[in-house]
Amino acid sequence: MDSTARRFEDNARTALDSPTLQAALAKLADGFPRRRREAAERLPEFEELRDAARAIKEHVLDHLDLYLETFERRVTENGGEVHWCRDAQEARETILDICRRVGARTVTKSKTMIGEEIAINDYLEENGIRPVETDLGEYIIQLRREPPSHIIAPAIHLSLGEVAETFRKSHTHLAPERALNEPDALLAEARAKLRPDFLTADVGITGANMLIAETGSNVLVTNEGNADLTHTLPRVHIVIASIEKIVPTLEDATTVLRVLARSATGQDVTVYTSFCSGPRRPGDPDGPDEYHVVLLDNGRARLLETEFRDILRCIRCGACLNHCPVYRAVGGHAYGWVYSGPMGAVLIPALLGTHEARHLPNASTLCGRCESVCPMRIPLPRMLRAWRERLHRERRTGWLARIGLAAWAFVAARPRLYRRLTAPLVRALGNLAGARRRFRVLPFLGGWTATRDFPAPEGETFMTLWAESDRGRTKP
Numbered sequence: 001m002d003s004t005a006r007r008f009e010d011n012a013r014t015a016l017d018s019p020t021l022q023a024a025l026a027k028l029a030d031g032f033p034r035r036r037r038e039a040a041e042r043l044p045e046f047e048e049l050r051d052a053a054r055a056i057k058e059h060v061l062d063h064l065d066l067y068l069e070t071f072e073r074r075v076t077e078n079g080g081e082v083h084w085c086r087d088a089q090e091a092r093e094t095i096l097d098i099c100r101r102v103g104a105r106t107v108t109k110s111k112t113m114i115g116e117e118i119a120i121n122d123y124l125e126e127n128g129i130r131p132v133e134t135d136l137g138e139y140i141i142q143l144r145r146e147p148p149s150h151i152i153a154p155a156i157h158l159s160l161g162e163v164a165e166t167f168r169k170s171h172t173h174l175a176p177e178r179a180l181n182e183p184d185a186l187l188a189e190a191r192a193k194l195r196p197d198f199l200t201a202d203v204g205i206t207g208a209n210m211l212i213a214e215t216g217s218n219v220l221v222t223n224e225g226n227a228d229l230t231h232t233l234p235r236v237h238i239v240i241a242s243i244e245k246i247v248p249t250l251e252d253a254t255t256v257l258r259v260l261a262r263s264a265t266g267q268d269v270t271v272y273t274s275f276c277s278g279p280r281r282p283g284d285p286d287g288p289d290e291y292h293v294v295l296l297d298n299g300r301a302r303l304l305e306t307e308f309r310d311i312l313r314c315i316r317c318g319a320c321l322n323h324c325p326v327y328r329a330v331g332g333h334a335y336g337w338v339y340s341g342p343m344g345a346v347l348i349p350a351l352l353g354t355h356e357a358r359h360l361p362n363a364s365t366l367c368g369r370c371e372s373v374c375p376m377r378i379p380l381p382r383m384l385r386a387w388r389e390r391l392h393r394e395r396r397t398g399w400l401a402r403i404g405l406a407a408w409a410f411v412a413a414r415p416r417l418y419r420r421l422t423a424p425l426v427r428a429l430g431n432l433a434g435a436r437r438r439f440r441v442l443p444f445l446g447g448w449t450a451t452r453d454f455p456a457p458e459g460e461t462f463m464t465l466w467a468e469s470d471r472g473r474t475k476p
């Protein structure tokens, strides 16, 4: 997928001006966060589970090579094959080679963010193979040729009416006057349209919520059951997963599962949780003849030794997006690439480079809600600050910001000068503010005052008040 991350500011303005997007995002503000909170409250050991899940992933990152090799051994013993891919191009070519070898013409897919990351749909199409998304949200955005706007709810930016319009434009063989104003009608139509593709696809591609080293299995969680049809019906099952998806044991996988669904959708458990461990064995009633796991690095191993290592614990639950005030204002497309919200603002610069994603670490108020709800306790605000520091060092921030920060650093490091400058400034602003006690325009702060007032400082600075109270205390 082509990135528009460098146009974040324009993307965000467009998003803020879209009434339909704003209406869709308003629904998000109540739905997912409330359900997550209620699910967490129902489980007394939720916080302990978060600690346990975090410890599992930390342990894995310390021994990633060991667990990946164990996983490969188990997959091979089970009759499958692991393909190691350094980057997106290698992964695309590997998948295409498999599809070509088995003469695939139609490929069904269940939702995979790694599939988006390597833009596998476009690549297959360019090479004469028809990819069909089977997750309802992914199917809708595939028809609209749009990227996902949320990692667990890819079509969350659309209204019911927009989805109905998309179906009418795409499913031209159906009666134009049919009723499509209820979610159930849309669901039934998508199901009827997808059913023949499930039955005739030559290859099924899925992602993996986890890979289990102990058993060589991949774990898939869905609420629609589409992943199960995708991996059991075609002759070949290809799993695309990034290297950090590994967990050591089945027991560890169940610990992570217990925090995943609660953090993502507020469910105690997703409707379908599937474990696939290889091709069909003699006597199995169903399953594929071939099982391949495409293991993608794409820059992740490099992150292990950096201050951004913690993002490799991410299990893509989407909780940080759902609680982020910036994501909830501009939605996922503004971020310009596959990932969005706080986890995207940390991961995209790591995968695409700071030249492409220099705006994203600044797309945060650093309020800390993302870290407080993240099931893996990933310190997202700390990493966003680390990116900001790096952008500053690389001189990728604007000249005004650089001069402002240099001036601030100079003054802040000299307490006496700081007090001498801020006390009269605060007093002057307080006097100038007038009866409204706020400013509509201020020099150099046009970005702030364009959309909101700037509150006037009230009274004296803290340092002045402190000095006065100190004098009061030391009077004989």
Ligand code: SF4
Residues within 6 Å of the ligand: 263, 313, 314, 315, 316, 317, 318, 319, 320, 321, 343, 370, 373, 374, 375, 376, 377, 378
């Ligand atoms: S960073 Fe945390 S909250 Fe955000 S998607 Fe990843 S695991 Fe979920």
